Amino acid sequence: MKLTLHVWRQKNAQDTGGMVRYDVPNVNEHMSFLEMLDVLNESLIEKGQDPIAFDHDCREGICGMCGMMINGKAHGGFPGTTVCQVHMRHFKDGDVIYLEPWRAKAFPVIKDLAVNRASFDRIIAAGGFISVPTGSAPDGNAIPIRKQDADLAMDAAACIGCGACVAACPNAAAALFVGAKISHLGHLPQGKVERDRRALAMVQQMNIEGFANCTNIGECEAACPKDIKLEVIARTNRDYIKAAFTERPDSTSAGAG
Amino acid sequence: MELISNAPTGPIEQSWDKHKFDLKLINPANKRKYNIIVVGSGLAGGAAAASLGELGYNVQCFCYQDSPRRAHSIAAQGGINAAKNYHNDGDSIYRLFYDTVKGGDFRSREANVYRLAQVSVNIIDQCVAQGVPFAREYGGLLDNRSFGGAQVSRTFYARGQTGQQLLLGAYQALERQIGLGAVKMHPRMDMLDLIVVDGQARGIVTRSLYDGKIEVHMADAVILATGGYANVFYLSTNAKGCNATAIWRAYKRGALFANPCFTQIHxxxxxxxxxxxxxxxxxxxxxxxxxxxxxxxxxxxxxxxxxxxxxxxxxxxxxxxxxxxxxxxxxxxxxxxxxxxxxxxxxxxxxxxxxxxxxxxxxxxxxxxxxxxxxxxxxxxxxxxxxxxxxxxxxxxxxxHYVMGGLWVDYNLMSTIPGLFVLGEANFSDHGANRLGASALMQGLADGYFIIPYAIGDYLATAKPAQVAVDAPAAKEAVANATAITKKLLNANGNRTVDSFHRELGKIVWDNCGMARNEAGLKKALAQIPALREDFWKNVRVLGANEEFNQSLERAGRVADFFELAELMCLDALDRRESCGGHFREEYQTPEGEALRDDANYSYVAAWEYQGQDRAPALTKEPLTFNYVKPSQRSYK
Amino acid sequence: MSATAVSLPAGSLHFWQTTVGKKAIMAITGFILFGFIVGHLLGNLQIFLPPEKINHYSATLKSLPALLWGARITLLLAVGLHIWSSFQLWLLQRDARPIKYVKKANLNSTYASRTMLWSGPIILAFLIFHLLHFTFGTVHPGGPFDEHNVYNNVVTGFQVWPVSLFYIVAMIMLCYHLYHGLWSMFQSLGFSHPVYTPWLQRFAKLVAILIAAGNISIPVAVLAGFIKPV
Structure with a gap:
């Protein structure tokens, strides 16, 4: 099949950028979407033109590195699918496809379709963990965990940090990403100790990074390649509100002795 | 060169505990005076960086991805082994040790494998405490499944995303240390060279993938946890970015490369x-x-x-x-x-x-x-x-899918260059000629969480590395070397893309040094690879400049190293005239078509030493002795 | 080695400074306003009874200044906070995506949910008019305003069809606003459940439609001549 692509090209963070049109002949329906871009890039290099920069790594939908808007839909809008898992059999001859990078103040463009998602790492660094230094853990079976809780934690922990939720949200909110981590750790007994501080710290960092608020509209849930549910955002809200009204300042004598 | 494994002697059940006691310690107040570089942020690197940060060292961690959470450990699906015997089905540390040595077709070091089996139980505890949502039974206890090469159920799992969950556990521990300022993270960085001063590994040269900036980072010890080189085949289950550049450049600086031909086909x-x-x-x-x-x-x-x-x-x-x-x-x-x-x-x-x-x-x-x-x-x-x-x-x-071969390390996971430690898939240590399923995650985390924190203290306390300036001659030379390679790639200005060369190289290696190997094929490959490499340096086309986000340039540097590594792989495969584990030489098989080992002549680790660009590498052998698991024809009948 | 688990950076954001806090404020004030809307509707539906009823109702309210002013102040505060929060969030949203998409598709959000920032100001504009129209009587094109005869004020007010039309349009906007806001407030305050939330959403739709229908029935009844001035 033959396709027409309109791709966002931007040399670097300072460049203003714009859409550029490419015709791609000979697309095979068994190719993955990224393989189609590989083929286009190979031909661009042969013609001496700068290939299109896009992030990708594992190409099996788990590393979270890839991601772009395909016709205005994050990862192409196929249920539970990252761009690298989209195959060309979903397209037909003559299709016109628009490719744009994730757009958010907190995800500045590096080049073309590649963006910088370091803001997500900083949110995790603020509180997305359980403090347990190596070697200090009790036996794995010491605390039984209800299967249902372990499953709910796993549902949320499936987040790959790709940023599709932010890209799809009209407010560029990171609520689903933050909620996924808060829910993952919150469903486990091990995560309960730091629950309040985690909610306070992660929400605060999310705001400092410049992600706007959630309006509960659900675009993120539809875009999420790992089917994270809107419910996780309610959990953030619950934990945060509770923490905001119950958390006390650190005791001034803490750590002394 | 003589290879000293430093593996403890005496009863194997006590060897790690005894060894740990013998290792020298660094006083908590002094730890912050030491700088440690960790390259790679997967299970091994991420766990090491986090654990060393917790101990109080100054850690700098590097990865080529945009976040440490994306390292390829994340793609491991099935599970992680541990000798917990929660299921009362006859598992034990000794059985996991036995299965792993046998599964590796008797080409691994017994002491290392025993230690791996021993710490496997701590790994599960650590991960559960970190919030890894392992599968549970209705009673709330941990569930297990079985994996290849074992007759007990000892594999812990988190749906089909075990690697992801374990990595997120390590990543979160790492991010915690980053937040506390103990670890400085450098994402989107390629390591281009190792800096060796007075025989000790003292730093690395990096290229920022954002803007091409080439920088020197100095430290008191360098840890490589950069994964395997299965992408030498072009088509593999590894992530597209997985590469051998870090270990290869370390090899060229004097670290010995062990058993490069031991690759696993999944x-x-x-x-x-x-x-x-x-x-x-x-x-x-x-x-x-x-x-x-x-x-x-x-x-x-x-x-x-x-x-x-x-x-x-x-x-x-x-x-x-x-x-x-x-x-x-x-x-x-x-x-x-x-x-x-x-x-x-x-x-x-x-x-x-x-x-x-x-x-x-x-x-x-x-x-x-x-x-x-x-x-x-x-x-x-x-x-x-x-x-x-x-x-x-x-x-x-x-x-x-995976490589058992890698840089040679002793029992302390230190390479032949003092101060250069190698963890996880990047080293050769624990899996012999074949790795059992669900053991890679185990090894990566064992190395990162439970071995390197002890080993590194002993090295620093013993070696007492002296102060070295960022502009030491060795650093300058390494920068010049890295810059020259990059320049050469950009200036070739030929007519073929990097990927087309990589694809062709991969086909040669897959056809001749893949699932089955023979002398004629390996010799053919050893003739084809250097010719293709020469063509690569003349005819590769890398557009753009160094000072920008240039994905073709990143790939070109990695492929250049794969050419040289492929040659060493074939050389090693040719030299090992037996079949064992993943290395199947068609000339050496039983009448039923099973691998035929030659323990009399090949019960050793083949460690290769770089001798210069146009000279054949030198082979040093570390003999393997088996005091507990007696080598036998592996039978799964 | 620092044993600190999660340390909050200096100058921590206060509850009302975070997006989650602002949304909680919107949810609580939204709930108060919803309560008012329900009460207001129930009171107003007395228009379908003989005129004395609603006039008496109005007189009773005015005879209880503490209640009346208490409610008015609460409502004024709620409206103020609701608007203040939404305005600040709007500023954040504007900044959060400086470069817009050339193409953007919506996958599963409702029209109502995406237009809260439009339905809100329209309702505000209506509210101001509505107060001038029926509370202060300063804008009452249908005839003289008699603060003791609520019944007549309503009927003569709605006999002016453009006024009724504006009223009906505003009520449709209110319907949209409640359609999303009524369940969304629960999400913002942290309640979500795989079984109950879908029911809550259905309930929100039903209530939103009932409220709008109830309100709209009044001008329609007036225009249709079902309710006549006395």
Missing amino acids: PTCIPVAGEYQSKLTLMSESLRNDGRIWVPKQPGDKRAPGSIPESERDYYLERRYPSFGNLVPRDIASRAAKAECDAGRGVGETGLGVYLDLADSIQRLGKRTIAERYGNLIEMYERITGEDPYKVPMRIYPAS
């Missing part, structure tokens, strides 16, 4: 679909718990699988290996699939595939249970192939 991957194929996707080995592998009995049978009656199917693994059946180790399963396809019984358009059939299990356990166990794998398969495994059997074929 039996259950989705078959290749076409020329444009950019990577292969693995379907977890755990599927073999509930999937039966078969081919039509009649060669060239092109009927749809559903219309082939039971009597005309050959469940060849169950037939050939009745006691392990579909759960034979990976090397055996892969070769058996190749043998069936070579005999014309392969399925699918290309004939390079066998069926993995879930039908019986679906009937026995119900679709729901199967979906609960493998749901995400089945979805992934369907997305890629457009076929529904609940209705038609999956088609699978072996693919390059």
Whole structure:
């Protein structure tokens, strides 16, 4: 099949950028979407033109590195699918496809379709963990965990940090990403100790990074390649509100002795 | 060069504890005076960086991805082994040790493997405490499944995303240390060279993938946890960015490279679909718990699988290996699939595939249970192939997946360059000639969480590295070297893309140094690779400049190193005139077609030393002795 | 080695400074306003009874200044906070995506949910008019305003069809606003459940439609001549 692509090209963070049109002949329906871009890039290099920069790594939908808007839909809008898992059999001859990078103040463009998602790492660094230094853990079976809780934690922990939720949200909110981590750790007994501080710290960092608020509209849930549910955002809200009204300042004598 | 393994002697059950006690310590207040570089942020690197940060060292961690959370450990699906014996089925540390040495076809160091089995139990505890949502039973306790090469259920798992969950555990611990300022993270950085001062590893040269800036980072010790080199085959289950550059440049600075020809071909991957194929996707080995592998009995049978009656199917693994059946180790399963396809019984358009059939299990356990166990794998398969495994059997074929070979390290995980430690898949240490399923995650975390924190203290306390300036001559020389390679790639200005060279190289290596090797093929490859490499440096086309986000340039540097590594692989494979584990030399096999080891002549680790660009590398042998698990013909019949 | 688990950076954001806090404020004030809307509707539906009823109702309210002013102040505060929060969030949203997409598709959000920032100001504009129209009587094109005869004020007010039309349009906007806001407030305050939330959403739709229908029935009844001035 033959396709027409309109791709966002931007040399670097300072460049203003714009859409550029490419015709791609000979697309095979068994190719993955990224393989189609590989083929286009190979031909661009042969013609001496700068290939299109896009992030990708594992190409099996788990590393979270890839991601772009395909016709205005994050990862192409196929249920539970990252761009690298989209195959060309979903397209037909003559299709016109628009490719744009994730757009958010907190995800500045590096080049073309590649963006910088370091803001997500900083949110995790603020509180997305359980403090347990190596070697200090009790036996794995010491605390039984209800299967249902372990499953709910796993549902949320499936987040790959790709940023599709932010890209799809009209407010560029990171609520689903933050909620996924808060829910993952919150469903486990091990995560309960730091629950309040985690909610306070992660929400605060999310705001400092410049992600706007959630309006509960659900675009993120539809875009999420790992089917994270809107419910996780309610959990953030619950934990945060509770923490905001119950958390006390650190005791001034803490750590002394 | 003489290789000293530093493996403790005496009763193996006590050797690690005794060794730990003998290791020197660094006073807590002094730890912050030491700088440690960790390259790679996967299970091994991430766990090491986090643990060392917790101890109080100044850690700098580097990765090529945009976040440490994306390291390729994340793609491991099936599980992690641990000798917990929670299921009362006869497991023990000794049995895990025994299975691993035997599974590795008696080409690993016993003391290392015993230690691995020992700390495996701590890993599970650590991960549970970090919030890794392992699968649980209704009673709230941890669930297990079985994996290839073992007759006990010792594999812990988190759906089909175990690697992801373990990595997120390590990543979160690492981010915590980053937040506390103990670790400085450098994402999107390639390590281009190792800086060796007075014989000690003292730093690295990096290139920022954002803007091409080349920088020197100095430290008191350098840890490489950069994963394996399976991408030498071009098509592999590794992530596209996985590369050997860090370990290769370390090799060229004097670290010995051990057993490069020991590569693992994973039996259950989705078959290749076409020329444009950019990577292969693995379907977890755990599927073999509930999937039966078969081919039509009649060669060239092109009927749809559903219309082939039971009597005309050959469940060849169950037939050939009745006691392990579909759960034979990976090397055996892969070769058996190749043998069936070579005999014309392969399925699918290309004939390079066998069926993995879930039908019986679906009937026995119900679709729901199967979906609960493998749901995400089945979805992934369907997305890629457009076929529904609940209705038609999956088609699978072996693919390059993991490498047992890597930089040589002693019992303390230190390479032949003092101060250069190598962890995880990047070293050669624990898996011998074949790795058992669910053991890679175990090794990566064992190295990172529980071994390096002890080993590094001993090194620093003993070696007492002196102050070295950032502009030391060795650093300047390394920068000049890295810059020159980059320049040369940009200036070649030829007419072929990097990927086209990589594809061609991969085909040579796969055809001649893949699932089966022979002398003629290896010699042919050893002639073809240098010729192609020469062509690469003349005719590669890398556009753009160094001072920008330049993905072609990143790839070009990595492929350049794969050329040299491929040659060493073939050389090692040629030199090892026996079959063992993943290394199958067609000349050396039993009448039934199983690998035929030669313990009298080849019971050693082959460690190769770089001698210069145009000189053959020198081989040093570390002899292997087996005091506990006596080498025998591996039998899974 | 620092044993600190999660340390909050200096100058921590206060509850009302975070997006989650602002949304909680919107949810609580939204709930108060919803309560008012329900009460207001129930009171107003007395228009379908003989005129004395609603006039008496109005007189009773005015005879209880503590209640009346208490409610008025609460409502004024709620409206103020609701608007203040939404305005600040709007500023954040504007900044969060400086470069817009060339193409953007919506996958599963409702029209109502995406237009809260439009339905809100329209309702505000209506509210101001509505107060001038029926509370202060300063804008009452249908005839003289008699603060003791609520019944007549309503009927003569709605006999002016453009006024009724504006009223009906505003009520449709209110319907949209409640359609999303009524369940969304629960999400913002942290309640979500795989079984109950879908019911809550259905309930929100039903209530939103009932409220709008109830309100709209009044001008329609007036225009249709079902309710006549006395």
